[in-house]
Amino acid sequence: MKKVLILILPILILTGLFILIMDKTSPSNPPKEEPTTEDVNLQDKVDELNTQEAEDFDEFKIEDTKVGEGAEVKNGDTVSVHYTGTLIDGTKFDSSVDRNEPFEFTVGSGGVIEGWEKGLLGMKVGGKRKLEIPSSMGYGETGSGSIPPKAGLVFEIELLEIVK
Numbered sequence: 001m002k003k004v005l006i007l008i009l010p011i012l013i014l015t016g017l018f019i020l021i022m023d024k025t026s027p028s029n030p031p032k033e034e035p036t037t038e039d040v041n042l043q044d045k046v047d048e049l050n051t052q053e054a055e056d057f058d059e060f061k062i063e064d065t066k067v068g069e070g071a072e073v074k075n076g077d078t079v080s081v082h083y084t085g086t087l088i089d090g091t092k093f094d095s096s097v098d099r100n101e102p103f104e105f106t107v108g109s110g111g112v113i114e115g116w117e118k119g120l121l122g123m124k125v126g127g128k129r130k131l132e133i134p135s136s137m138g139y140g141e142t143g144s145g146s147i148p149p150k151a152g153l154v155f156e157i158e159l160l161e162i163v164k
Contacts, residue, residue, distance in 0.1 A: 054135070054143075054151035055088040061132040062119055070125025071162050075108035078163040079120060084156045093146045102160055113138050115153065123159050131155040 073079055080102045084095040096103045105111045107120055115133030123129055133153040135141075143149040 054148040056150055057088070057132050057134040057152035059132075060115060060118070060134060060137055061130075063130040063132075064123075064127060065130055065156075066126075066128040068124030068127025068159060070127075070159075073107055073120050073123045073159065073162060075121070076106065078104060078106045080104045080160040080163055081120075082158045082160060086154045087147070088152045088154065104163060113153075116155070116157075119155070120157070120159070123157075125159050125161055128156065128158045131157065 081104075082096050082102055084092060084097055086092050105116075108117060110117075113133065115131055115137040118137070119129065119131040119133070131154070133155065135150045135152055138151065138153045139147050139149075141149050143151060147153070
C-alpha cells in the first residue's frame with residue numbers, strides 16, 4: 001500500500017500544479033493590462049471634443065458667388081444641385097461634388113434644413129451661392145452625424161437645374 005501511495009502522490013501533486021498553472025494563463029482569464037499614457041491621452045481628447053461647443057453664426061447670410069441666367073427657384077420646384085458642406089472651421093462633412101452625384105429635392109417640402117429652404121429661393125439655374133447657416137436653421141441642439149450640436153454651417157451650392 002505504501003508503494004502505491006508513493007507512486008500516486010507525486011502524480012496527484014503534479015496534476016494539481018499543472019491545472020493551477022494552466023488556469024492562471026488561460027485566454028479566458030488574461031492578465032489585466034493597465035492603460036498606457038497614450039490610451040489615457042486619447043480618451044482625454046475624445047472627452048474634450050465631446051464637450052466642446054461648436055462655432056455658430058449670429059445670422060443667416062446668402063452670397064451669390066455667380067449669378068445664374070436660367071429660371072428662378074420658387075417654392076414647390078424640384079431642384080438638382082451640387083453642394084459642399086463645411087463647419088465654420090472648414091471641416092468638410094458632406095459633398096455631392098465628391099460623390100459626383102447631384103442632389104435633388106423639392107423646395108418648401110421640409111425635406112432639407114431650413115437654411116436650404118430659404119437659401120435657394122430666388123436662385124437662378126447656373127448660379128452658385130454660399131450660405132452661412134446658423135445652427136437654429138441647421139441641425140440645432142442635436143447635430144447630425146459628424147455635425148456637432150449648435151454648429152453653424154457653410155454650404156457652397158451650384159444650381160444645376162429646376163427639374164419641375
